[in-house]
Amino acid sequence: MQLSDFSYHLPEELIAHYPLAERSASRLLHLDAQGQFHDQHFTDLLDLLDTGDVLILNDTKVMKAxxxxxxxxxxxxxxxxxxxxxxxxxxxxxxxxxxxxxxxxxxxxxxxxxxxxxxxxxxxxxxxxxxxxxxxxxxxGQLPIPPYFNREAEAIDTERYQTVFHDPNKLASVAAPTASLHFDQKLLKQLQDKGIQEHFVTLHVGAGTFLPVRVDNIENHVMHSEWCEVPASTVDAILAAKSRGNKVIAVGTTATRALESAAQAHGGKLAAWSGDTQIFIYPGYDFKVVDRLITNFHLPESTLLMLVSALSNRDNILNAYQHAVAQRYRFFSYGDAMLIDRLQHA
The missing domain is CATH 2.40.10.240 (QueA-like)
Known part of the structure; x- marks a missing residue:
């Protein structure tokens, strides 16, 4: 596949340079397993997820790098x-x-x-x-907010460019796992009360997440290396959920890459693992763990856009993005979110 296959037009004014007043006030575009999309709000996750499902969150903390x-x-x-x-x-x-x-x-x-x-x-x-x-x-140090903010880090970023559930002992990322920024303590408690489990992985995000792909044939791209850990307790929860027919919902591309790396390291079977990963997920990839993905809108021609295109497909993603642009969704790290279901093939 060519890099240009993952291009789309984004008006500059749709890039969110600052967060909303409330974390969970974002909109949510749901791309379902048939490739249809639905306009929702982030708090609608309470209705979109089922009792017994497992949310997988990345508990890394961003350094003032x-x-x-x-x-x-x-x-x-x-x-x-x-x-x-x-x-x-x-x-x-x-x-x-x-x-x-x-x-x-x-x-x-x-x-x-x-x-x-x-x-x-x-x-x-x-x-x-x-x-x-x-x-x-x-x-x-200053927080290394994304370059597309076109500004220096400000006081608001100290709180809002960190997740509410980060582990203070895991201070090692140079970018936030931004899909997780939508969760506040109230919504997390409501999800828990519904019986939706939360478990954690760690992936320390590197600055390579902002680097452009510099090859025309995406299969020639080499990912930057990042350290991650998938603990046994998270693996046990995932295997139990799948055995009872529940879904595994990865919160963010970093959680997705951690889970799929752990499975890849064990021949496709999920098991506890830690180490460096350079996993590159693009269309044609066969997901071993993740059923659904909560994620933000990603930059054109980015590896993250390629990852989400692998879970649904490229056409579905680009159609959903075109709809999001038309409906004035907010894009990138402080923007709105998507819930993407793994595509069901006929």
Missing amino acids: RLKGKRASGGAIEVLVERLTSPNTAYCHIKASNAPKAGVEIFIGPDLIPAKVQGRHENLFIVEFSQPVLEVLEQY
Whole structure:
């Protein structure tokens, strides 16, 4: 399939630059198992999900991963921490007028905290900080909100670009699992009261989630690596749900990739697993775990649009997106949501 097969026109004004006043106030476009779509509200999930179904949520937490700094010469530099490799060392993206070489010292924040570029790891820089990385991020970092917001992070993002259920000990993502941003505590409690179970996986989202696909034939695309974990308790809940005929609803593409990676690692059978994943899901993929997906609207020609097209199909997704544009849905991280059912083939 060609990259251009996943293009669509999106008016700039439909990109949501700020969240709604209430998390669960978003609209929801339901794309059903026959490929038909229905305009709903996010709180309609209470009617759209069944007692005994299992919601799978990603409990990662977003780091204040973006740091401003300078070189010894005074030149401006921006560091985006991608992944911690030790308390004081991280793989990073660095924006500068010239790529820094190994041994170059840089200085972070207004207090000029020293850090040293140690070398490269693939397309990332290995940076050793003079203080623990998480402490530096907490003091000087900004939330790495998506580039299409066209603004700096603001106070509202500190709360709203995090899920209400994140695990504070899993502070390692550089982007939010944005489908989960629609859930507030009230809606989660209502779902629990209906008997809809919540279980967690972890996938630490990398900055590669924002990188464009740079090949024409999508099968030649190589995904960035991200760490994930699917615990035994979540696996047990999923297998029990499937045995009684209930559905597994992944909240977000990250939860989907974690679940399908765990199955892929065990020959197609879901089992507990943790490790790095580079799974690339596009049309033709046979889902092993996920029955339904709650997700946001995704960028044209993105791997995320390809993933959702694999669950339904490309034509159904693009038709639904065309409808969403016509109906003035809000797009991307702070936008509205979709519920996509796995397509039933005749």
